Amino acid sequence: MSKNLHSSQAFPRPLTTVDVVIFTVIDDQLHVLLVKRPTGDSEPYPGMWALPGGYVDIERDKDLEACALHKLKEKTGVVSPYLEQLGSWGNARRDPRGWTATHVYFAILPYESVELHSGSHATDIDWFQLKDDGVGHELAFDHSTILATAIARLRGKAEYTSLPAYLLPDTFTLSELQHVFSVVLGRPVDKSGFRTRVLSANLVEEADGVRSGYSRPAQLYRLKTPQNPTYFPRTFNPRKD
Amino acid sequence: MSKNLHSSQAFPRPLTTVDVVIFTVIDDQLHVLLVKRPTGDSEPYPGMWALPGGYVDIERDKDLEACALHKLKEKTGVVSPYLEQLGSWGNARRDPRGWTATHVYFAILPYESVELHSGSHATDIDWFQLKDDGVGHELAFDHSTILATAIARLRGKAEYTSLPAYLLPDTFTLSELQHVFSVVLGRPVDKSGFRTRVLSANLVEEADGVRSGYSRPAQLYRLKTPQNPTYFPRTFNPRKD
DNA sequence: TTAATAGTGTCTATAAGACATTATATG
DNA sequence: CATATAATGTCTTATAGACACTATTAA
Incomplete structure (x- = not known):
């Protein structure tokens, strides 16, 4: 077995997740879809609002975009939105469970096309109106930063696309x-x-x-x-x- | 232990890597820096040229950008280049060793600032002149696709930045x-x-x-x-x- | 006929593109 | 003084911005 392959397997692997920033317009205002974190004792950021997302399932997801589309469909029922990659965020501190890297996509949908699907309670998923560069309160993980980047991208691209x-x-x-x-x-x-x-x-x-x-x-x-x-x-x- | 935490640890994790597309101009022509893959039996794409990059070291790299900067300094000696995130590519097929996701950065350097540092041989790292959307031959992994994306980004942004x-x-x-x-x-x-x-x-x-x-x-x-x-x-x- | 919104026209300011002209150094 | 390149000027064209005006429907 080659040195390189051996060392690759020896490396502790960061956790890989995918998050999706989903925008729509409701009553002439931009909104973003957020989900509430579970409240278990060992959960990070329990009860806080976060971007929809989660771990990549290497059995189910054939690639990162498929994973993002899956999470989008799961929450909204929408199957063919406008979807583009926003960027990735990875470091040792963003998740208390260890070194994680998230691949973030952003989607744009007409509100008419959406049917929200919550996991167990109808109250753990909702649209939040955007004010300036966020929703007016902190989000779980580094999702406030990610959301601000997505808003800047959407507004920026609206200038020339x-x-x-x-x-x-x-x-x-x-x-x-x-x-x-x-x-x-x-x-x-x-x-x-x-x-x-x-x-x-x-x-x-x-x-x-x-x-x-x-x-x-x-x-x-x-x-x-x-x-x-x-x-x-x-x-x-x-x-x- | 919560169900969510438990399931997160049960997930087999994709391998996480960082690659860097490094551009410079030599003799009035755009060039990109490539490194030669090792030739061991169990190495993927042995002897082929690839973008510089490798596994994230969660002990050494405090975040993804630090990892990219480290790889850049290692190869070129340059410490403060222009560096931006290009995107990420992740799926089950790009690396024969399994499901991998790579975070790709692209850097732009003045040629005068570079001192190439090869691992062992001076012949396993070199600048390649760009023609159209690549270097004229296939690269390891999906690096031809990644390089084409980087070239499009550089040329595209040159139009308005x-x-x-x-x-x-x-x-x-x-x-x-x-x-x-x-x-x-x-x-x-x-x-x-x-x-x-x-x-x-x-x-x-x-x-x-x-x-x-x-x-x-x-x-x-x-x-x-x-x-x-x-x-x-x-x-x-x-x-x- | 009026209200409301769709759709078009006019004028101006700004900046790019093309190309000519002037400025300033060296040999 | 000749030559080469820096730096500026002139003219045209394209389009955004502002805003006025016309068109077409329902009540």
Whole structure:
């Protein structure tokens, strides 16, 4: 047996987990899905809220993304969300049980597509409204840091990609799209400029039908490439000096 | 002992590794640092070239980034490069020894700062010139995929951030900066537009001294915030339709 | 006809792209 | 003075931002 293989097996292995930051918009506000930690005596952070996640099951999960998708489906019932890797966090102190490394994904869903599934009690999973860079209180482990990173990524990418579109159902009007951008960006978005931007970026195509209400009906659109976000050639609101 | 803790310990753990994609510019060409796999019988991918990396040592490495920095210093002697997380890759098939997950970082260095340190032979570590999305031949594990992702990230970020600046030493002229951007982007960059872009982005400040040659001497500059790259408000060459 | 929202048009400011011109060093 | 490169200026084009205006439905 080679020295290298031998030494690899001698290494104590860090624990490997996967966590998922799940965003949606409820009542014109960004929300994130959190689950409550169990309250057993030897549990870390008992009763605190945390990002959904857990250990990689090397029998069940064929890769990290499959593991993230599994946890997402388990909690929300959603099977094909927008999902991207956020990063990984690993050190000796984040979990009292020892050296752990977590691979974090973030998902964006339309609220209409979700059906929450709690483990035992309906009260141990819930949506929390985002304020600034978190939910207003500390989370278990280093999840406050991870959540802040995810929020920054979502807001940052909203400046130059079509990411917020994944917060809407399959078909939507341009006004709805504009509105969800303004929710994520936290500031008003000009209608005319937004429409030019979206249409010239080839982001959407017309869908059948219109959204009718107490005013002029609005054309429905759908994403042209729902698999990947579109990159705009510029950010919103170029900075002035 | 709680059910959760018990089950966590029962889980077979994936192997955890860290790999580093190290870029530099040599003779006006992008290069990446690779190491040769050992040739023992039970070694995976014996004799093939791979990204530098290895197991996380939970005694020595306080976190994942420290582990990446350690591996970088070990190979190049460089202690404070530009380093960012690229992503993680984990599944049951990438390493014949079992389920592994690797946390990948990418580093950007000025070639002048490097002193290669090989393990035993000077021939088992080397710089490879980049062509398109790789080095022209397959790498060990899934490192060809990882390298392609890193190249895309570097080229992509060169369109709207100051990343290529980290390929230069502390002080440089604007012409040198322009040139290294053109090397990374793989296309010529207009002098006047580039200078306006760089100066109005507040990216650099004047350093003492000039670079003299057989023509008008050039003012030396340095990065204003060497810790973080600067984001430009637009990409280069907005696409035409 | 009015209210409400969809959708378009106009004007301005900003910055990139292309390329010409001026500036300043060495040999 | 010739040459090479640094540094700046000019003109055009593209697009965002602001905001005014027109279009189309339901009540």
